[in-house]
Amino acid sequence: MILRREIEPDIETTENRYSEILRLILEYTDLCDHNGDEDSSGYKILENKLHSMTGKEMSRFNLWEWWEGDGAEHLAFDISLPDPQRVENITREEVAEIVRRMATFEIPDPEDKTFKSLFYSYLCFGSDYYPEFLKLNCKTYDIKLFQSHKNRDGNYFEYSQEEITDFLWNDGINFKQRG
Incomplete structure (x- = not known):
């Protein structure tokens, strides 16, 4: 069954954002691997870029140690995916x-x-x-x-x-x- 557009996950938006978000996450990881980020300035830059791209509060995502979770690809997918919304008249x-x-x-x-x-x-x-x-x-x-x-x-x-x-x-x- 296909759900109404406002219920179905917005895969088109997710796909449009995904590559850039994954690239930013991996670039930040490289930055940390080579130079560290002791003052978290790189993290703040990443957080602000991702927030401006998605409107999401980034504190709910583990941008530092994504490898302890499901990996960069799933993290990028979660950040890229628009949040679900409250809908009227759900059946x-x-x-x-x-x-x-x-x-x-x-x-x-x-x-x-x-x-x-x-x-x-x-x-x-x-x-x-x-x-x-x-x-x-x-x-x-x-x-x-x-x-x-x-x-x-x-x-x-x-x-x-x-x-x-x-x-x-x-x-x-x-x-x-x-x-």
């Missing part, structure tokens, strides 16, 4: 599609070399885009809905996509928690 089907994307591991077509295909799995499972979208648009969102739980008998279970969708769509009302 149950749209919530269900987002839940499906977050809960179902899909491997993109290996022959598809488009930018979106290259980052699709990361977008669904590594990026904060969909969790942030749900936080903004579903007041009962909790990442624990997508995790394993232990019932009273000591057995593990996971909520189904349908259960997660119902919980989010109905604001948790009448949700029968397994236990």
Whole structure:
């Protein structure tokens, strides 16, 4: 299912920004490797450039030690990707599609070399885009809905996509928690 434009991640903007943002991150890394950045002046320059390109607050990103995270490519993707927005009149089907994307591991077509295909799995499972979208648009969102739980008998279970969708769509009302 294709989501409305205001819900779907803005891959076109992300792709347009990505190469320049990745280049800036890697240049800063080279600067640090060769000269250091003891006074953080290079960091501030990088932070200001990225902020002016995206409008994002850069303090939420680890520009210094990205190699301890998912790598420069994923960092550049996250910075390039416009943040999700609050939308009006979200439908149950749209919530269900987002839940499906977050809960179902899909491997993109290996022959598809488009930018979106290259980052699709990361977008669904590594990026904060969909969790942030749900936080903004579903007041009962909790990442624990997508995790394993232990019932009273000591057995593990996971909520189904349908259960997660119902919980989010109905604001948790009448949700029968397994236990």
